[in-house]
Amino acid sequence: MKFLSSFPGQELETTKAPVRQKLFWVIIVSILAITILQYQSDSSSKFHELYRELYYFPILVSALRFGTRGALVCLAVILFTYIPYIFITWHTGWAEQAARIIELFFYLLFALGAGYFVDREQQIKQELERTRFVTSLGRITSSIVHDLKNPLISIIGLLDRLSRGKGDCRAYVPVLLQDAKKMERIVYDVLDFARPVQIKPELRNLHEIILSAIEMCREKGQKKEIKFQSDLDDSIALNVDAFLIERALVNVISNSIEASPEQGVITITLKKKDGMASITVSDQGPGMDRETMKRCFEPYFSTKSSGTGLGLPIVKKIVEAHGGAISIDSPPSGGTVFTITLSDQKTF
Ligand SMILES: Nc1ncnc2c1ncn2[C@@H]1O[C@H](COP(=O)(O)OP(=O)(O)OP(=O)(O)O)[C@@H](O)[C@H]1O
Ligand SMILES: [Mg+2]
Known part of the structure; x- marks a missing residue:
């Protein structure tokens, strides 16, 4: 099956690519800025030495973000821009030049050292991620x-x-x-x-979809004598894939039933809020602790002995494919509130 060939951390890496690219350019620009300061300062002044120490920052940031390879690329850029300066100021004497060359050598040691620790940390993290993935898979x-x-x-x-x-x-x-x-x-x-979510949108009344989802969950709720309460604005029509939105709601309501006590009440509302349609599903269960709240959208995360942990990740996928958002609130008084907002202006 397709989902077995990737593990959670991989998706994250691709989404971080633009941030990494930006950081790369910030590092290059900062090296150039430090080099300009070097070239402008008097080669025998204390400021010059201070500016030279500043090179450790881009090396450190590169190592932390990109590992050994990043630190070495950063060092190569520094050498490329700084070595001409050594030649230009050759007349300042051998002691001064030796100090500069030794400093370059320290840059190299620093880049290799910091890069090594970051690479090792990264390897341990990936190994843990893989182990976690294989355990979850089982x-x-x-x-x-x-x-x-x-x-x-x-x-x-x-x-x-x-x-x-x-x-x-x-x-x-x-x-x-x-x-x-x-x-x-x-x-x-x-x-x-x-598989990726394929939306087949049509203009549909949201309250009808919600009522249908409640009906689908009624039988499951009956076993615990759950009471469903709804307050639905019946004037909200949106371009949505009714089948998928219903599936998402069935997943959220199923979770609420599973979390509810016997004869608990599940309240479902639909309102217009800031030009968006807002659907809430609240239950009287024990609520969610911080860890569960943080991880519940993670694929395979489940606190149930027979849960696959795919319910909420699917819900998130469906809602986001519609340009909407899902959030959770678990007040200290107990219970959990899921809020799904769907945009009115979204054109598919
Ligand atoms: N209404 C809720 N109240 C308390 N905890 C909840 C609620 N909804 C979800 N959770 C927590 O989030 C976790 C993930 O939910 P999710 O629906 O993704 O998986 P699951 O319900 O465990 O398994 P399944 O794949 O069968 O749905 C649950 O195991 C549970 O700990
Ligand atoms: Mg579930």
Whole structure:
């Protein structure tokens, strides 16, 4: 499967590329600025020595951000700009020149030393990331297999009875259908996470989509006697992919049901706010601690024994593909509030 071939840290690296590029240019410009200061100052003045010490900053920043290779490239730029200065001021005497050349040697040692520690740190981080990924992969695979196994056993058992002429076909069909749908949901969750979201937008009334999502979750809620309360503005129509938005809401509401106490109340609202449509889903569960709040959109993160941890990452993917945003609030009084905002002006 496609999602198995990448691990979380990789995505992050590509999104940081423009920042790294900017930093690279900042480093180059700062080296040039320091060099200009060098060329303008009197070669025997204290200022000149001070400016020379400033070169350690771009080397350090390059090493921290780009490792040994970055530090060496930075040093090469420094040498390229500074060595002509040594030749121009050759007349200042051998002691002065020797001090400058020794300083260049220290730059090299500093670049190699700092780069080495940063590279090692990076390697350890990547190794940890890989280990975490492989561990999560094992957990996800066993969790997916476990989730698929129960409805599958039920389907095989019922079909086996029917094939032996036992049982009531009409009574079994709804159960078979329900089990098959359960399996379908698991398969779609994995697929939704693995492939890029393809939106097929159409102008739809949001409150209808929300009501449909609530209906889809009603049966799950019944087991805990959950009460659904809704306050929906029925005048909000947006260009959205109704199927995907419904899937996202089903995931959020399912989480709320799982977190709710018996006979808990889940409140769902839809309002216009600052030209946007704002959907909130609140529950009376235990809320989320800081760590969970920080990590819940991370793929494979789950605090549940049978959770795949793909629910919220899929929700985020769907909402962001619509140009919207999702946020969480977990007040100290308890409960969790998920807010999804979808833009009115978004043209697809
Ligand atoms: N309403 C909520 N209240 C408390 N914690 C929540 C709530 N919603 C999500 N979480 C936390 O966020 C985690 C990630 O949620 P997510 O939906 O991504 O995965 P999951 O529910 O564990 O598994 P699944 O893939 O079956 O949905 C959950 O394990 C849970 O700890
Ligand atoms: Mg979930």
